[in-house]
Amino acid sequence: MAQITADSINITVDGELAEAQVGETVLTVCRRMGKDIPTLCHHEGVEPYAACRVCLVEVTAGARQELVPSCQYPVSDGLVIQTDSQAVRDARRVVLELLLARCPKSDVVVDLARRYGVTETPYPTDDPDETCILCGLCVRVCEDVLGVGAIGFADRGIDREVGVPFDEASEVCIGCGACVAVCPTGHVCSIDDGLVRRMETWKTELELEECEVCGRPFATVKQLDHIRGLLPEHVPLNRICPVCRRSQAVQRLSEACSIVVDNLGATAGQDGIENLKSL
Amino acid sequence: MIAPAAKNIASAGQLDQLRQRLRVDAERYKVNIAVCGGTGCQAYDCQAVIDAFDQELARRDLKDTVRLRCTGCHGFCERGPLAVISPSGLFYQQIKTEDVPEIVDKTIIGGEVIERLLYREPITKDRIREESEVPFYKHQQRIVFGANGIIEPTNIDDYIAVGGYQALAKVVGALSAQEVIDIVLRSGLRGRGGGGFAAGRKWEITRDQGGDTKYVICNADEGDPGAYMDRSILEGNPHSVLEGMLIGAYAIGAAEGYIYVRAEYPLAVRNIGVAVAQAEEAALLGENILGTGFNFKVRISRGAGAFVCGEETALIASVEGRLGTPSAKPPFPAQRGLFGMPTNINNVETWANVPQIISRGADWFAGTGTPKSKGTKVFSLVGKINNTGLVEVPMGITLREVVFDIGGGIPKGRKFKAVQTGGPSGGLIPESMLDLPIDFDELTGVGAMMGSGGMIVMDEDTCMVDIARYFMNFLREESCGKCTPCREGIKNMLHILTRICQGAGNEDDIGRLEALADGIGAAALCALGGTAPNPVLSSLKYFRDEYLAHVKEKRCPAGVCTALITLSIDAAKCKGCGRCVKVCPTDAISGGVKKAPAKIDQAKCISCRACFETCPFDAVTIV
Ligand SMILES: Cc1cc2nc3c(=O)[nH]c(=O)nc-3n(C[C@H](O)[C@H](O)[C@H](O)COP(=O)(O)O)c2cc1C
Ligand code: SF4
Ligand code: SF4
Ligand code: FES
Numbered sequence: 001m002a003q004i005t006a007d008s009i010n011i012t013v014d015g016e017l018a019e020a021q022v023g024e025t026v027l028t029v030c031r032r033m034g035k036d037i038p039t040l041c042h043h044e045g046v047e048p049y050a051a052c053r054v055c056l057v058e059v060t061a062g063a064r065q066e067l068v069p070s071c072q073y074p075v076s077d078g079l080v081i082q083t084d085s086q087a088v089r090d091a092r093r094v095v096l097e098l099l100l101a102r103c104p105k106s107d108v109v110v111d112l113a114r115r116y117g118v119t120e121t122p123y124p125t126d127d128p129d130e131t132c133i134l135c136g137l138c139v140r141v142c143e144d145v146l147g148v149g150a151i152g153f154a155d156r157g158i159d160r161e162v163g164v165p166f167d168e169a170s171e172v173c174i175g176c177g178a179c180v181a182v183c184p185t186g187h188v189c190s191i192d193d194g195l196v197r198r199m200e201t202w203k204t205e206l207e208l209e210e211c212e213v214c215g216r217p218f219a220t221v222k223q224l225d226h227i228r229g230l231l232p233e234h235v236p237l238n239r240i241c242p243v244c245r246r247s248q249a250v251q252r253l254s255e256a257c258s259i260v261v262d263n264l265g266a267t268a269g270q271d272g273i274e275n276l277k278s279l
Numbered sequence: 280m281i282a283p284a285a286k287n288i289a290s291a292g293q294l295d296q297l298r299q300r301l302r303v304d305a306e307r308y309k310v311n312i313a314v315c316g317g318t319g320c321q322a323y324d325c326q327a328v329i330d331a332f333d334q335e336l337a338r339r340d341l342k343d344t345v346r347l348r349c350t351g352c353h354g355f356c357e358r359g360p361l362a363v364i365s366p367s368g369l370f371y372q373q374i375k376t377e378d379v380p381e382i383v384d385k386t387i388i389g390g391e392v393i394e395r396l397l398y399r400e401p402i403t404k405d406r407i408r409e410e411s412e413v414p415f416y417k418h419q420q421r422i423v424f425g426a427n428g429i430i431e432p433t434n435i436d437d438y439i440a441v442g443g444y445q446a447l448a449k450v451v452g453a454l455s456a457q458e459v460i461d462i463v464l465r466s467g468l469r470g471r472g473g474g475g476f477a478a479g480r481k482w483e484i485t486r487d488q489g490g491d492t493k494y495v496i497c498n499a500d501e502g503d504p505g506a507y508m509d510r511s512i513l514e515g516n517p518h519s520v521l522e523g524m525l526i527g528a529y530a531i532g533a534a535e536g537y538i539y540v541r542a543e544y545p546l547a548v549r550n551i552g553v554a555v556a557q558a559e560e561a562a563l564l565g566e567n568i569l570g571t572g573f574n575f576k577v578r579i580s581r582g583a584g585a586f587v588c589g590e591e592t593a594l595i596a597s598v599e600g601r602l603g604t605p606s607a608k609p610p611f612p613a614q615r616g617l618f619g620m621p622t623n624i625n626n627v628e629t630w631a632n633v634p635q636i637i638s639r640g641a642d643w644f645a646g647t648g649t650p651k652s653k654g655t656k657v658f659s660l661v662g663k664i665n666n667t668g669l670v671e672v673p674m675g676i677t678l679r680e681v682v683f684d685i686g687g688g689i690p691k692g693r694k695f696k697a698v699q700t701g702g703p704s705g706g707l708i709p710e711s712m713l714d715l716p717i718d719f720d721e722l723t724g725v726g727a728m729m730g731s732g733g734m735i736v737m738d739e740d741t742c743m744v745d746i747a748r749y750f751m752n753f754l755r756e757e758s759c760g761k762c763t764p765c766r767e768g769i770k771n772m773l774h775i776l777t778r779i780c781q782g783a784g785n786e787d788d789i790g791r792l793e794a795l796a797d798g799i800g801a802a803a804l805c806a807l808g809g810t811a812p813n814p815v816l817s818s819l820k821y822f823r824d825e826y827l828a829h830v831k832e833k834r835c836p837a838g839v840c841t842a843l844i845t846l847s848i849d850a851a852k853c854k855g856c857g858r859c860v861k862v863c864p865t866d867a868i869s870g871g872v873k874k875a876p877a878k879i880d881q882a883k884c885i886s887c888r889a890c891f892e893t894c895p896f897d898a899v900t901i902v
Binding site (some may be wrong): 005026048049050051052054056066067068069072074087090092093094095098099101102122123124133134136152153156157158159160277 | 436505587602604606607608610687755756757759760761762763764766767768769770771774791794795797799801802803804
């Protein structure tokens with residue numbers, strides 16, 4: 001039996017008793033137990049959004065059973081969860097059929113649909129090249145996590161879109177590429193071309209900064225400015241690319257080691273060790 | 280407008296004194312004229328009638344003895360402009376400005392009744408003198424709308440004179456928060472905005488959350504097409520809503536409230552704004568209310584008018600200045616709502632019931648209705664019905680009584696087909712279920728819902744597939760697009776329904792619609808998507824034959840779906856007047872003269888129905 005702490009509660013997942021902590025989501029607990037629950041709009045680093053609806057599970061509260069998004073639904077004591085009931089599979093199928101009709105060419109959607117036995121969809125496709133599933137991760141990471149807010153949603157209902165305001169190059173985009181990284185389908189893309197980063201999806205181009213050491217362009221000027229804005233005044237931000245930063249660190253380490261070696265015998269390594277500590 | 284006497288009321292005693300004084304003041308008026316200034320009557324230019332009264336009274340120097348009021352909606356919008364003349368309670372309808380001098384002359388001065396302006400019962404043809412005797416009103420029970428026809432909404436004195444803010448004085452002076460909650464719980468009041476959640480229970484949950492900052496919100500988004508209950512309450516009796524919110528805030532422990540009202544309701548926005556300002560002047564809003572140490576202030580937040588912004592989590596986002604899209608619950612607003620604080624949100628009509636429950640008691644309120652649905656409900660009765668308007672009926676009244684006794688049945692001798700309750704995502708209820716009592720759970724049980732009070736009546740000329748398509752189209756436009764099932768699913772339900780209406784559907788489409796409806800209902804994020812399949816599922820349940828006729832026989836039994844109808848002219852009935860020949864846009868009709876009856880060339884006909892609507896002799900038939 002696991003240790004019961006003040007904040008731990010008991011839930012039942014697919015008939016199995018499990019321990020969870022107050023404040024955890026159903027998804028977190030289920031994944032810890034090795035349950036296979038698909039997600040599309042979820043990202044560990046971003047607040048839950050519960051929009052794609054592929055992570056639905058069935059919960060029983062009293063006599064009522066309902067489907068809830070596991071990525072967002074908080075655990076509570078005595079909660080009974082089914083991750084793979086008929087109702088769950090039926091609902092996921094409908095959602096995946098709809099997503100497949102929307103984005104027939106998205107590998108992520110096609111593969112996930114196939115896992116639920118959906119290889120074709122009864123619904124028509126409007127734009128065969130569509131790859132955005134409107135999970136909102138790009139918008140959320142930009143606005144809620146970074147506080148930049150360069151992109152947003154436009155229109156509502158079936159016409160909802162992600163994009164830059166007025167479909168014009170963004171003044172505020174810092175070109176950090178977080179949206180590219182979180183987009184589950186690869187709809188958001190960017191290309192570095194010489195001293196320019198083109199955020200293709202957002203119709204925005206940004207100037208890249210060259211590494212002070214190797215001269216390779218590595219981050220946008222705006223992103224470095226953004227980071228500087230977040231740092232306390234006395235902390236300098238070196239415009240050195242990650243590769244050079246790493247090799248400089250290695251360099252410093254080996255210098256320190258050689259001091260240690262040099263001092264061995266004479267001072268029993270004491271200075272050398274202090275030197276190491278001060279790195 | 281007369282400047283209100285209510286200023287800086289420092290105690291319950293002062294409120295009482297003011298009320299006494301206002302009542303004595305009112306006695307100097309021999310006659311009271313209450314002209315309806317509601318939205319419906321404004322469409323008939325009631326303002327001109329009010330101005331005419333004002334001028335006429337001034338001209339005859341009657342302003343000191345006759346009080347003219349522009350009141351909120353009386354409900355019988357079909358018959359506007361309306362006026363009630365007291366003390367006799369005479370009810371005049373369809374008043375024109377030309378009638379005004381005669382009314383002043385004969386009725387006000389001479390005490391005579393002008394028969395022509397009385398309502399005439401369509402069947403018995405009797406002229407009815409008093410509002411309460413008109414069948415439209417006779418079966419109603421007006422709790423929320425009780426004062427609507429007698430007070431001037433922009434004058435707080437009128438509200439105080441009829442007992443307004445007495446419930447507040449009682450609550451803050453003599454009751455604990457728990458006692459207030461207990462009264463509301465015992466009354467059985469359930470939310471009037473759609474979900475029907477027990478109001479007292481929601482207050483209790485919000486009250487029991489930790490923290491010092493809590494909010495109350497009044498939901499006046501009212502996005503149902505054709506519904507205007509909440510708007511009429513805010514326009515006609517805004518102080519009843521403020522008083523309800525004050526009482527709720529006291530019980531919950533909130534010091535601040537918001538009224539979220541759609542900007543397209545300018546009169547409601549204005550009247551609630553005037554009410555807030557006057558209540559502040561009267562010190563009934565602000566600090567140390569009635570000298571009890573209770574503080575409460577109200578802000579008005581104007582909504583941009585999206586249907587989905589009525590959903591409580593979307594509404595809160597919108598008040599905060601964020602995009603008005605719903606978010607998943609839990610957390611419920613009662614747990615984490617406006618600005619992250621526990622928030623109690625109720626509908627306009629829910630709030631407006633509260634002062635009366637406090638004043639008259641929980642038992643009085645619970646004395647009306649069914650075991651689980653208490654009090655009254657306001658509906659906006661529209662569609663194929665003789666008396667359109669706002670009706671307030673006791674819970675438990677049957678749909679048949681509302682449609683036939685109050686609504687006066689279906690116009691033009693057509694047959695009743697269905698009634699839809701619950702707004703765009705409500706259900707369609709067939710004739711066989713007309714004896715269903717109006718009750719939250721009964722309506723949900725048949726696949727409809729109470730909703731916030733839309734009631735649309737349909738006659739035999741309505742195609743149920745087409746109607747389902749109409750609602751899906753509305754919901755497709757109003758879906759926020761956040762979650763997959765609602766965004767993509769409604770679009771596809773609409774697609775299938777359109778195909779069926781165009782005669783391109785097949786039997787598989789019906790199964791597909793059902794699967795999709797079930798999937799959307801179970802998987803959508805908020806109740807917009809969750810209830811969106813209702814019109815489709817209920818029409819499939821009660822009018823399946825019509826779907827089958829469309830897909831199997833390529834026939835629209837109601838003769839509505841253009842692609843599935845054939846128009847022809849019955850030669851025996853055609854009198855050769857030639858009207859149809861003139862209106863046909865494609866010159867498909869030949870003949871139409873005395874000797875040769877009109878005839879439609881099917882190859883040219885585009886089924887626009889112009890001839891059908893025009894023929895005075897019913898000679899054009901649709902199959
Ligand atoms: C799509 C949608 C629209 C809604 N619109 C309204 C509305 O216009 N007015 C309203 O009071 N409640 C509306 N609601 C219900 C609210 O979410 C909420 O339940 C209600 O305001 C609570 O008040 P009550 O308990 O007094 O009914 C809507 C719900 C949904 C899902
Ligand atoms: S672009 Fe990618 S991250 Fe953004 S909403 Fe679309 S699928 Fe999601
Ligand atoms: S159900 Fe519809 S309205 Fe509600 S969140 Fe989903 S898309 Fe938006
Ligand atoms: S991952 Fe939970 S709804 Fe998208």
